[in-house]
Amino acid sequence: MRVEPVTPDALVAHVVGLLAGRDRSRHVRVLVDGPPPARAEVLADALVDPLRAAGRPVVRVRARDFLRAASVRLEHGREDELALYDDWVDLGALDREVLGPLGPHGSGEYLPSLRDPVRDRSTRARRELADAGTVLVLDGSLLAGRGLDVDVTVHLALRTATLERRTPPEERWTLPAYARHMSECDPEATADVVVRVDDPRHPALVHR
Known part of the structure; x- marks a missing residue:
């Protein structure tokens, strides 16, 4: 294993290069995963404009817009690490409404969001039709390796000590998840x- 320090801009260029060169007749589904202090949403957002500049249409989806209803995810309290892992994000809905439709045999009609995480109600979003060769960029936490039907997974890794240090005291209950x-x-x-x-200012690519 080799670790290669890169700049944030070089990291974006590396990931864009992996995605933009794929078959333009097919959609590409990429997951950017990492615990909250890793700020997966920042990297996911940074991929959008360079991918479009490379000629690829982009759909940006956030796992936080596919949370289950509060009555389900908070059934055992607001600080239940088992529920955080198993019940917060509706993985089935993500596969059914987003990843499946943008898969090799999908219709291309996807749902951009399901539930408003703040108001805890349906967003009433309408299905949208993705252009040919669209790159779907999905971000979230606790998603990598969970069976989601994606083509490329980018994982932002933190050492245990770093995760503990950068997790606010009121969120430390999440660490077991x-x-x-x-x-x-x-x-x-x-x-x-x-x-x-x-160190988010100095990311490093891991080459296996």
């Missing part, structure tokens, strides 16, 4: 791209 994810899914071993982001 991330430990479980590392133990059961080992995203650093299975993701297509692994990036160490202990």
Whole structure:
């Protein structure tokens, strides 16, 4: 294994290069995964404009817009790490409404969001039709290795000590869920791209 320090811009260019060169007649579904302090949404957002500049249409979807209803995910309280792992994100809805339709045999009609995470109600979003060769960019936490039907997984990795240090005190109850994810899914071993982001200003690509 070799670790290559890169700049944030070089990291974006690396991931864009992997995605933009794929078959333009087919959609590409990429998951950017990492615990909240890794800020997967920042990298996911940064991919959009360069991909479009490379001639690829882009659909941007956030796992937080596919949370289950609060009555389900908070049934056992607001600080239940088992529920955070198993019940918060509706993985079935993501596959059914987004990843499946943008798959090789899908219709291309996807649902951009399901539930408003703040108001805890349906977004009433309408289905949209993706252009040919669209790159779907999905971000979230605790998703890599969970069976989602994606083509490319980018995992933003943090050392355990870094994750603990950068997790606010009011969110430390979540740490066992991330430990479980590392133990059961080992995203650093299975993701297509692994990036160490202990210092977000100085990411490092992991070459296996």
